[in-house]
Amino acid sequence: METQELIKMLAEGSVDTLYMTLVSTALAYVIGFPMGIALIVTRKDGLKPMPAVNRILDIFVNILRSIPFLILLIAVTPLTKLIVGKSYGSTATIVPLVIAAAPFIARMIESSLLEVEHGVVEAALSMGASPLKIIVKVLIPEAKTSLIVGCTIALSTILGYSAMAGVVAGGGLGDIAIRYGYHRYQTDIMLITVIVLVLIVQILQEVGMQISKRTDKRVRG
């Protein structure tokens, strides 16, 4: 392949990858965040104990977590078509990506919020704060650091999933790496592609960690 062509392909791949990853992550948070919060809030020792709801939600999350991504990809085809109008291409990939990532994110959120010290929640309770206010003003801000680190992990996990986008002609770097490196033994293209992928992950990771460090006020100094 000519260098120019390669560069063009990598550029397109990067755009596709970033597009799928960032949009999917954002949307997955839109769904997964409330789910994670609901998982915490409805616990037996939560702000609004609702064991039945908690149980159902828990099972629902587990179901989504259990389905292999490829299966999910095809299972949601009708939904994808309904939402984005077609069931292939990078935009179409976003739907299954979101559905696969949302429960993962819910679990990450659950794990982060679990770590918030009970004392500050009590302080808020003593002020007559509603569960919603406690979530918005205590749980989330106090777990901020952990949530941001979790987001970084989620981003690279979703980026990993997006490598499967090729199945539905979604494109992206992962697809290029698989297509050329795996199916067509063009190790050089694969290597370059993986390097670009590494760079992207490195940047996302770095940004996430920096934000988490910057915004963390718990450490002395």
Add this chain to the structure above:
Amino acid sequence: METQELIKMLAEGSVDTLYMTLVSTALAYVIGFPMGIALIVTRKDGLKPMPAVNRILDIFVNILRSIPFLILLIAVTPLTKLIVGKSYGSTATIVPLVIAAAPFIARMIESSLLEVEHGVVEAALSMGASPLKIIVKVLIPEAKTSLIVGCTIALSTILGYSAMAGVVAGGGLGDIAIRYGYHRYQTDIMLITVIVLVLIVQILQEVGMQISKRTDKRVRG
């Protein structure tokens, strides 16, 4: 397919899935746990600040996190053969699974340990504890709950990866679901397989959450 045959296939698939998932997770922890700890310890504000080591480790983890699993699967074939003697089958799948999961686990561990309150680390420092002792006796036990929840998340993520085992004839439920549901359009078999998968994830999740609740001593009552 006959019922009996189906049951046999599902039983085998479950065994393969559990085998791959549990063994891979265990081994991935063997590698990922020290990596996660090293990531924490060598931070600028860590117990043994080593910025260069931290940077290298960070990049190394990111590289592994960036490579699409399918590529990894193939790229490590020589290693797989070296270790398990053959490059196909469920045992062979464990090698790439471990390599893919270890950096994920490292990040999860890093995130959990970051949440340990600085005060208790200081207490240990004031007693003249070595970094190793602080890791073993303070960081890990105090982050216990979060680590266990993280392990539960890791388990189901690895179980998700294991669905790709079919590429190297690794078998397992994910492979069955993909093979029948995706390649052969036999939705019924796929559905049953997914149900079994859900059950497995549900059990793993339940066990993890129970342990984390049981062992958490921070909550009142």
Add this chain to the structure above:
Amino acid sequence: MNPIVEFKNVSKTFYTKNGPFQALNQINLAIQEGDIFGIIGLSGAGKSTLVRCINYLEVPTEGEVRIAGRDLGKMNQKELRRQRQEIGMIFQNFNLLMQRNVLDNICFPLEIAGVKKADARKRAEELLEIVGLSDKAKSYPSQLSGGQKQRVAIARALATNPKILLCDEATSALDPTTTKAILALLKEINQKFKITIVIITHEMAVVEEICNQVAIVDAGKLVETGSATDVFSKPQTEIAKQLVYKEEANQLEVGGKRYVRVVFDGNSSFEPAIADMILNCRVRVNIMGADMKNIDGKAYGQMILQMPDEDVKAQQAIHYLEERNIIVEEVTAHGNTGTH
């Protein structure tokens, strides 16, 4: 009139893996509006648990807690929240939000109460001024000293002008000077706004200084309760005596072989100089003789005191008097030997 806080047969049992533990045992208690109600007791007696029942952070396993006649246990969540908004609380371990700076921590209850941002900020700044932390407005809790954190917690609890203020050792991390300022503040808001204050403390001086009612908790039981006057003047139970009488005084050295003559020559004002010396220097002097007069607000006369043998104490006491223009002369077996 209904008491503002009322406990009816309140018990609280914690169920732990090592068996149940009864932290409160059949507590009956009434706190009237405008009271400054002190709760004292040994460590682990159940004071915090009791106070935490007042805003239902701890739900009693038995009995009723009533605020202004209404049973908290019968309220729905919304009513309980509204009730809690009228009860401020200073926690024993502060419970500040670690990710908010000092100013925002104080704004926090105001945000919850729905106060406008600008107003909340203004109020928070006022309070910061009062607790002497204006320069730390932008600091985070992790950058504060123990006492500073406690002052933020105090400011936070006062922010919404609560009707009831629960203080769980609100001055334990504060030096005497700051403590005094805080107590004065509490007294002031109590008088100005008729705020009811419930205060747990280990410092009897605090109780004496501001409480009008006292309850003594021992091993989960309310063993004594009544006006501060009654409890402090006539403690009935062993535990009350232990707490009310400063046993430490009895451990100071008893007056020894050393005597001094204290001469008031009209240069010092007529004030209880000896009592002040005893209080401030904590010397157990024995008063052997005295003849005092008050002429135009000036003290005239003299006194013979038996001083402790311990030099430190004696020296400190003498220095104290001398600073107040009182002449102190050493006496040997009632004979004069020299002036300090």
Add this chain to the structure above:
Amino acid sequence: MNPIVEFKNVSKTFYTKNGPFQALNQINLAIQEGDIFGIIGLSGAGKSTLVRCINYLEVPTEGEVRIAGRDLGKMNQKELRRQRQEIGMIFQNFNLLMQRNVLDNICFPLEIAGVKKADARKRAEELLEIVGLSDKAKSYPSQLSGGQKQRVAIARALATNPKILLCDEATSALDPTTTKAILALLKEINQKFKITIVIITHEMAVVEEICNQVAIVDAGKLVETGSATDVFSKPQTEIAKQLVYKEEANQLEVGGKRYVRVVFDGNSSFEPAIADMILNCRVRVNIMGADMKNIDGKAYGQMILQMPDEDVKAQQAIHYLEERNIIVEEVTAHGNTGTH
């Protein structure tokens, strides 16, 4: 002999987003082996920061901290760790391990020091007994009261028999009775093992009771230091006076219009009953007249006291004396009116 702890021009500046903050300013200080060294000062003065420099939890930005003559800044990690093992610390906010029960928390420093498990357990149980928490051995910190947590922290700091013990408000969460027991314990280990104790406290009574040396920190500067006797008998600076003299005493009501005659008829032992009354009940009585004798250890004689008008106080004082078999008679303008 070298001082065991020595500060040489120690400064500590915290660099925050809101600019640098100098918490310690050119501190020079020497603590001798066997001292019980009190550090007092207002909230936020820099006491905790100073003490945290002693085990290098806080690394000074300037100057040297020497332990037994060796500069901590020049030690390698291993040496520093070994040094730290000999320095116990009680933190202002306890810093207990939340996932370990009480017993295991106390075993923790022993584990670090490499003590055998069985021995560690035995020692921990002893210490639990001493701090009165044997029944809470299997409890977790989240199940303890504030004072109980503090006692666990004390026991933990003592576990390894450190050569130096740093106490950052080690008794602030404790009631007077428990405080006394803990102070007695500290005194005992100080005398028995020559342990050097550095103690930050807001309770002057604590300093008086056990410290032989005192340093006063104000706004990061060491403003006064010396023997407890000197500092307490002749406080030089304004801040020292503020802390040393219990201003509160001066705020108690001054003796009023009410007089009582106190009669000692040989039924009470010859002890400074009036001084004790003043100390315990905190009444500022004015001693108008007195004539006392000590016959075979019994007190004979009488005294005229001007009592505060405030009924509570007067009543309490009278009750106190009567409980000690002393006759108290009300006097109007030096005339008798009746016995209580």
Add this chain to the structure above:
Amino acid sequence: GGKENKADDKTITVAASPTPHAEILEAAKDLLKEKGYTLEIKEFDDYPQQNVVVDEGEFDANYFQHQPYLDNFNEEKGSDLVSAAKIHYEPLGIYPGASKDLENIKDGAKIAVPNDATNEARALLLLEENGIITLKEDAGLNATKKDVEENPHNIEIVELDAAQIARVVEELDFVVLNGNYALDAGFNVQTDAIAKEEADSEAAQTYANIIAVKKENKDSEKIKALVEVLQSEEIGKFITDTYEGAVVPMK
């Protein structure tokens, strides 16, 4: 590992794709047993690894690919696998989606092709054969849509996973499908395909699925036995009956 397999010359180990290869092998099991051989089949979901395991000696043979794919593999990896026999071929067909008329294909029509190396180039060639596009001359078996030289109708080529194509048929104008996927998806290659690789065509010869083995094993007894069975009447009938023309036995 592989060595044990070799040590036993009565056991034949074959790596294969699930459909139709593994199914055909399954049908051959009993026939081989009659000859005294035990056939062990391992199903691989994906292609490249199957050549690796044979090359490494872990398997005696594989059964999933056609000759050009194997040549390509050999070239890229420097290996020396050879075909022991052609067993069947799966005619690639162009099936109607939203449009039916291939002759008068509309401008900007969308056509799906499989995205894996075995089939994409072949699909593009089929399109070329039908006059829809032309490919660059050096476009070999690794051809992708990037190798399209002339595209007079400005058609859009959508590269999808082979198994996925059948699921999106109605969204596209035409799809190019492998026989077995078409079959599974409910198409009949004989009746539904608008255009296909004919059984007697060059393509059929070129893209016939082969049994690939290491060169030195080509003439071993067990491979001979395997080939013999797979090319037998019985298996031929099995294939014809089972796959209704989507899979055609080679003679």
